[in-house]
Amino acid sequence: MITHRERQADLRAASICGAIILLIAIVALLGMTIGAVTLGIKDLLAAIGGGKNAFIVMHYRAPRVAVSILAGLSFGLAGVLLQGALRNPLASPDVVGITKCAGLGAFLAGLLTPPAWTVWSTPLGVFAGGLLGAAALLSIGRRFGGGITALALTGVALGMLAQALMQYIMVLHPSRADQSMVWLAGSVYGSSGTDVLGLFLWLLICLPAVVIASFRLDAGGFGDDTLTSIGMSPRALRGGLILVSVLLCAGAVAAVGSMGFLGLLAPHAARLLVGSRARHLVPASALIGALALSSADLIGRVIALPNEIPAGIIAAVIGGPYLVFLLIKEAGKHD
Structure with a gap:
């Protein structure tokens, strides 16, 4: 039976999620109207109807806004x-x-692969890299006991190794470095309707796994001994959550490149707003991620007109200091 306190928490979470959706809509509207060519609401409606400026809106700004929302949600x-x-x-x-x-x-x-193959080879490379990275994370982490600390430290080491390998390859092939650096910084520039459709379909495919993972997310907060005592396998539970996370992350990276800190900022902001219950935390984290990336892209587009700053750089400028703050906060808890 739902208690009065739970009902209030549900209502509060729904209200906050509704407010975030409204903010996303406002940012999306600004993203459709603001840029090198500023459009009014009437101009925007006319463009959506196929009139003047239709190419700018429907083939440039609308896909870009949609991809930033979907990718932010994924992160x-x-x-x-x-x-x-x-x-x-x-x-x-x-x-x-x-x-x-x-x-x-x-x-x-x-x-x-040849340049003509990059349309399909790049997404496949993203998925292969993400899955191999997760497999290495779980495999190496288990060799050190499979504990939380082992998995976290193993992941940090793998990330540093992957970064070093990319930099080494860029030194060997400098002709590809400039193009790759833009993509690795994270950007929604040049997004098309195909990108929107592909990312939307991928999220739709992942939706059942996300729902199942969300129902089990609260159990992930228990220790391994507690999970074992209630008949759940800690390795299966954590491995499943990591796998779904990798699938979501791979889809977003394939669409917009390597965005940093969104996956860190969104859950933290959601916990502050709606608490740590999974049924509130999961949708709030998704919406905050969408709001953060769409806002970062909008800021990057207008802050240095007529030039653009990749959204990943804007996210890093905000997320880097926040990570330092969290590290100091966590260190203070253990002092």
């Missing part, structure tokens, strides 16, 4: 599931190396 979900799996509030796909392994896979795919 937010990936972050909250990974933090639940590792029971570590500092964990995120980029911190434990998953996005860097995915980026390495994409870089190698682009380097080893």
Whole structure:
């Protein structure tokens, strides 16, 4: 039976999620109207109807806004599931190396295949890199006992190794370095309707796994002994959460490149707003991730007109100091 306190918590979470959706809509509207060519609401409606400026809106700004929302949602979900799996509030796909392994896979795919093949070779490279990185994370982590600390430290080491390999390959092949650096920084520039459709379909495919993982996310907060006592396998639970996180992260990285800190920021902001219950935390993290990436892209577009700053750089400028703050906060708890 639902208690009065739970009902109030549900209502509060629903209200906050509704407010975030409204903010996303406002940012999306600004993203459709603001840029090198500023459009009014009437101009925007006319463009959507096929009138003047239709090409700018429908083939440039609308796909870009949609991809930023979908990719941000993916990073937010990936972050909250990974933090639940590792029971570590500092964990995120980029911190434990998953996005860097995915980026390495994409870089190698682009380097080893002809330019005409990059449309399909890059996404395959992203998925292969992300999955291999997760497999290495679980395999090496288990050799050190499979504990939370072992998995987190193993992920950090894998990320550093993947980053070093990418830099080494760039030195060997400098002609590919400039193009690769833009992608690895993270950007939604040049997104198309195909990118929107592909990422939407991928999220739709992952939806059943996300729902199942969300129901089990609260259990991830228990210790291994407690999980074993109630008949759940800690390795299966945490491995499943990590796998779903990798799938979500790989889809987003394939669409927008390696975005840092979104998977860290979104769950933390969601916990402050709606608490740590999975049924509130998961949708709030997804929405905050969407709001963060779409806002970062909007800021990057208008802050240095007529030039653009990749959204990944804007996210890193905000997320880097926040990570330092969290590290200091966590260190203070153990003093």
